Amino acid sequence: MHSWDNSIVNRKSATAEQRNRTYIYLERDAKTDDRNKNYTHPESVETEEGNKTYTLSTSYFNATTSTNKEKDSLKKCPLIPPGLAGKLKVDKTPKTIEAIEKKYEMLKDGKFKPKNCTARQKVAILIPFRDRESHLGIFLNHMHAFLMKQQLEYGIYVVEQTKGLEFNRGFLFNVGYKEALKDSDYDCFVLHDVDLLPENDHNIYTCPVDQPKHLAIASEKWQYKLPYTSYFGGVSALTREQYEAINGFSNEFFGWGGEDDDFYNRVAWAKMSVYRLISDVGRYSALEHKPGAANPKRNDIISKGKERMWKDGLNSLKYEIIQKTYKKLYIHIIVKIV
Numbered sequence: 001m002h003s004w005d006n007s008i009v010n011r012k013s014a015t016a017e018q019r020n021r022t023y024i025y026l027e028r029d030a031k032t033d034d035r036n037k038n039y040t041h042p043e044s045v046e047t048e049e050g051n052k053t054y055t056l057s058t059s060y061f062n063a064t065t066s067t068n069k070e071k072d073s074l075k076k077c078p079l080i081p082p083g084l085a086g087k088l089k090v091d092k093t094p095k096t097i098e099a100i101e102k103k104y105e106m107l108k109d110g111k112f113k114p115k116n117c118t119a120r121q122k123v124a125i126l127i128p129f130r131d132r133e134s135h136l137g138i139f140l141n142h143m144h145a146f147l148m149k150q151q152l153e154y155g156i157y158v159v160e161q162t163k164g165l166e167f168n169r170g171f172l173f174n175v176g177y178k179e180a181l182k183d184s185d186y187d188c189f190v191l192h193d194v195d196l197l198p199e200n201d202h203n204i205y206t207c208p209v210d211q212p213k214h215l216a217i218a219s220e221k222w223q224y225k226l227p228y229t230s231y232f233g234g235v236s237a238l239t240r241e242q243y244e245a246i247n248g249f250s251n252e253f254f255g256w257g258g259e260d261d262d263f264y265n266r267v268a269w270a271k272m273s274v275y276r277l278i279s280d281v282g283r284y285s286a287l288e289h290k291p292g293a294a295n296p297k298r299n300d301i302i303s304k305g306k307e308r309m310w311k312d313g314l315n316s317l318k319y320e321i322i323q324k325t326y327k328k329l330y331i332h333i334i335v336k337i338v
């Protein structure tokens, strides 16, 4: 567990005391970070113990308002999409890609936008992938209906790593991020495991502009509980500004484990905290699979995370695209790590 565990606060339920504690942690951490040497939060107040504390305001994060920039005569889609059902049925039976394609005739090139209104955000769903064909069918079948109902403009990017090196989840997210931005000016990136299916459509796949969001907070995999306080894996969402502010993921985690913890640490080091859904909305069904081989170096890499943050990530990413295909249901990227 990390010393800044408390920086994760479910803002809906946090007490004022918890919130203040959060920012004391972040401020303390910021002091040891060179980038923040001369940083003083504009609203900070000295406490009796000499700590600085402050309450959250959106201006603090200096986030730009994300709007769909398209020059469109259509009205913006409503803030709360009409016709959401809340709890959903999750169909885990395998489906062929052909069957799903028939069901979703309105899709083209792995992308969708609502017909009668302009979506509030353009969202890229990024899926790191290898050898999970049956999961992908189940996922796509569930997700397209889910996302369409939320009136989002979105594209689904399945980023597959070539055979050879151990699976590198963080690297594949970075590639997905870069490649999605070559297609469109996405506002929001949802980082999604292929084996998780949202169970409640009030779980809206957009990005709050003031802080990253953790969505998979109650997964069937963990008996619908958060496995530990600083857990940030499964499904999370960041704006472009937030993803850039932390230099994306580390590219160095090969094999299972740790990349999501390191990513969480980056969020804390960039002095952001994480917004969490309430537990009956952030529920996910999980598909079963054999666990991948754990990365024996993960603890070591995490412990050097802070010094690596600005030399290992989006700014050091090197890859070779073997294939980028715009299929009906998704954009399929095959990538080699170089």
Ligand code: BGN
Residues within 6 Å of the ligand: 227, 233, 256, 257, 258, 259, 260, 261, 298, 299
């Ligand atoms: C943690 C893993 C995460 C993983 C969760 C849930 C590590 C780092 C060593 C402290 N972290 O233990 O990557 O998402 O379990 O499976 O292994």
